[in-house]
Structure formats: C-alpha cells, structure tokens
Amino acid sequence: MDTLDENEVDIGEVQVGLCDNMIGTNSAIWESYESYHSKDDTFTWEQAKSWVVGELIKSKFKRPGRIYKPRDIIEDMRQDYGINMSYEKAWRARENAYERVRGSPEESYNLLRRYGEALKFTNPGTIFHMELEDDRFFKYLFMAAGACVRGFLNCIRSVIVMDETFLKNKYRGQLIVAICLDGNNQIYPLAFEVVDRETYDSIRWFLEKLKGAIGKVPNLGFVTDRKTCFAKGISSVFPSAFHGLCVQHLSQNLHDKYKNDTVATLFYNASRTYCESTFVEAWRHLLAFPNGSGKYLNDVGIARWSRVHCPGRRYNTMTTNIAESMNSILKEPRDLPIASFLENVRALLQR
Known part of the structure; x- marks a missing residue:
C-alpha cells in the first residue's frame, strides 16, 4: 500500500462505535458569521474564511453522488460572489462542507451499524456485514443489495469478475468489487467489500460472505488478475468454481x-x-x-x-475491465467518509 500522508491514518486504527444520532449541521455557524460581519465592519469578501465558503456551498453535497471539485468551487465563488480563492482555500472549504453535511470520517464509522440496519430494512434481502478487531476497530465490511443478488441468481451470467482499488479518504483502506455482465453485455454490480488491506484473509472473508449471499451456483466462474490471494481464496471457498485469469x-x-x-x-x-x-x-x-x-x-x-x-462457461469475459470500469465510476466518491461512500454506491445501484 502507498505511504500514508501525515494527516492520514490506517483504516485498522479507526474505532467503530454505536452512535444512534445522524450527523446534523451547526445552525449557529451562520449567526456567528453575521455577528462578526456587522454593517460597520471593513471585512471584504476576498477575506472570506474557508468555513464561511463551506457554509455557502454545503447544499451542493446533499444529493448522493454529487461531485464538487475545488476548481468548481473557485469558479462558482468567482461568478456568484466575486470571491477570488486559492485552490488550497477551496479544498479546505470543500472539506468543511463535506463534514457539515456528511459527517467527519470518525463519525462516519460510528454510523455504519445504523446505516447497515437501515439499508437492510429499506432494501429487502440486502446483506450487510461488518468485522471488527477486538470488538473496537474496523476491519472488513461486506455489502450486497438484495435486488442485485436476486437478479444475479435469476438472469445474469454466472461469471464474477473481482478487482480491487484504493479508498482515498482519511483512513484509506481498499475496495474489493464483484461485478458481472448481463445478457446484453452491460455491467452488473453484485457485491462490495471495504477492507483494511488486500490479503488472503480479507479475500476469503469476502468470498465467504458472497457464498452466503448467492449459495451454490451451477457453472460458477471467476475472473481476476494473478494475485495469489484471489487464487487461494477462490479455491478455498468455491473449490468447484472455474477461476480464469485476465x-x-x-x-x-x-x-x-x-x-x-x-x-x-x-x-x-x-x-x-x-x-x-x-x-x-x-x-x-x-x-x-x-x-x-x-x-x-x-x-x-x-x-x-x-x-x-475453458472447462466452464466463460462467455466473452476475458478481462477484468468491467471491474476496473466500476472502480473508475467510483473514483470521486472514494474520497468520501465511508458511510457517505456506501450511500453513493447504493444510489448508483438504484439509479
């Protein structure tokens, strides 16, 4: 894994609590700004603090899947308010707005249990599992929407492509995806896993949860790259499945x-x-x-x-490109706190 920046923490160091309160916005923040910015004050818009700009733009982040880059903020502030901002200030404003609307990275992990229960309640058949280390620290998370599982079992080609990519939020970690193709060669997401790192143990845990979701599937096949953890995990959990290489x-x-x-x-x-x-x-x-x-x-x-x-039914799934395409779609959301990231995934699946 890449070296962590000084303001980043390994995902295995974050505690997962039992917070029952959703993250709200601070209603006093605007009043405090208005108090500071009195009629007689010589404060100018060019001096606007990043938290003030964050308050102005926070509505941009309320819709799941909304991507608002620092360069977009710079342009909007220039057009709407006549403010000239540096990229650094725009980035801080975005982080401030993110936290106000979607919560801090630490609070986001505390929401996971509640989020998982809500997801299962509103989406029948959804599977959501978390694994903790010492009952405190986040380790693994598995999510498969009920509709995706039912679709896979009824009408989707039984070839699962697996791939991984990095998350880019404060606590990093990795995302494992399981993707298929339908009969029209369209990408069909099946399951997602967030892990501290890609190892045999994390891949096996993911595959065990996947097996619990889909059961025994005739002529099941997998396509991955040559990583040993994929080969060992598939042979251990799905010993009768075909495992092809990209x-x-x-x-x-x-x-x-x-x-x-x-x-x-x-x-x-x-x-x-x-x-x-x-x-x-x-x-x-x-x-x-x-x-x-x-x-x-x-x-x-x-x-x-x-x-x-090929001893099984590989169809035309010869590469892991469809999984890499899914990772590309999730490139911007991978910056988000984990609960917001999962909500972006859910919104994508139900679009």
Whole structure:
C-alpha cells in the first residue's frame, strides 16, 4: 500500500462505535458569521474564511453522488460572489462542507451499524456485514443489495469478475468489487467489500460472505488478475468454481517480460479464439520462440487463459475491465467518509 500522508491514518486504527444520532449541521455557524460581519465592519469578501465558503456551498453535497471539485468551487465563488480563492482555500472549504453535511470520517464509522440496519430494512434481502478487531476497530465490511443478488441468481451470467482499488479518504483502506455482465453485455454490480488491506484473509472473508449471499451456483466462474490471494481464496471457498485469469494482465506481463510484440499478438490470438485449430497454430509458434514465453504460459495453466480450453462457461469475459470500469465510476466518491461512500454506491445501484 502507498505511504500514508501525515494527516492520514490506517483504516485498522479507526474505532467503530454505536452512535444512534445522524450527523446534523451547526445552525449557529451562520449567526456567528453575521455577528462578526456587522454593517460597520471593513471585512471584504476576498477575506472570506474557508468555513464561511463551506457554509455557502454545503447544499451542493446533499444529493448522493454529487461531485464538487475545488476548481468548481473557485469558479462558482468567482461568478456568484466575486470571491477570488486559492485552490488550497477551496479544498479546505470543500472539506468543511463535506463534514457539515456528511459527517467527519470518525463519525462516519460510528454510523455504519445504523446505516447497515437501515439499508437492510429499506432494501429487502440486502446483506450487510461488518468485522471488527477486538470488538473496537474496523476491519472488513461486506455489502450486497438484495435486488442485485436476486437478479444475479435469476438472469445474469454466472461469471464474477473481482478487482480491487484504493479508498482515498482519511483512513484509506481498499475496495474489493464483484461485478458481472448481463445478457446484453452491460455491467452488473453484485457485491462490495471495504477492507483494511488486500490479503488472503480479507479475500476469503469476502468470498465467504458472497457464498452466503448467492449459495451454490451451477457453472460458477471467476475472473481476476494473478494475485495469489484471489487464487487461494477462490479455491478455498468455491473449490468447484472455474477461476480464469485476465488475459490483458497476462499480455502486459508477457510484453514486460519478453519485450516482443509478436509474442503478444500470438497470445492474443490463442487466448480469445473459439476455434481449436486457430489456437493450435498460434500455440505452435509460441512454443517455437526461444525466449521461453510458451513455457511461461503453460506454467500459468492453459485452461485459465484460453477460451477454447475453458472447462466452464466463460462467455466473452476475458478481462477484468468491467471491474476496473466500476472502480473508475467510483473514483470521486472514494474520497468520501465511508458511510457517505456506501450511500453513493447504493444510489448508483438504484439509479
């Protein structure tokens, strides 16, 4: 994991309480500003403090999914109030507004239990689990909307793509996503996990909760990158499921390792073809290369990357691109406190 900035804390250090009160706004803040900004005062708009600007813009953050960047704040303040702001002040104003509307990062973790119960009450069949360390510190969180689970079991291709990305709020952590494709090749989110770090234990916990949600699914398959934690977790929790590898990651590994465009082209042809004869021809040329690329791919396991040799139903899910697309959609919300982030995910699913 990347080195933490001085104002960031590891997710495993945050305590999770039993707060029953939702975060409100401070109604006295505007009165105190009005008291300071009297008619006889020489205070100018150009001197506006970041907390004042935060009060002005907080309504922008009340709708789930609303992304309001510092550059947007600078432009709006210039147009609406004639205020020229630095990027740093706009950033502080945004953080101030975030906290007023969505709560502080610490308070957000205290809301998780209550948020999970509300989510399950208003969305029948939703699964929401939290794992704490020493009954105090946040460790893992699993969320799968009931409608998404029912849809997966009834009409979605049974190939689950898993990928991870970093959260960017104060306590960092990582997001694990499980994404599928429907019959029209549209992205279908299934489940989400927030963890302190991506390890075998966290992946196994996620897969155990996922298994509890979907049960035994015939012809189930997974597609991931080559991380060992995915391979060990899937073989442990879903021993009968097919586990394929992302051919895009493998192709990049081949390019980095052997620096040969012809090898990459032959691998592309061999991995994606539905025709045995096309595979045999490309594979023959790969084995003939003296650089060892054929042996490398053979050691990986042909059935894990060759569509024609797949023992299950891989359909056309050859890469983890759909999971990476979901991570890209959530790029801006990943800055938010955790409860607000989860609410953005819920709003996205129900859009």
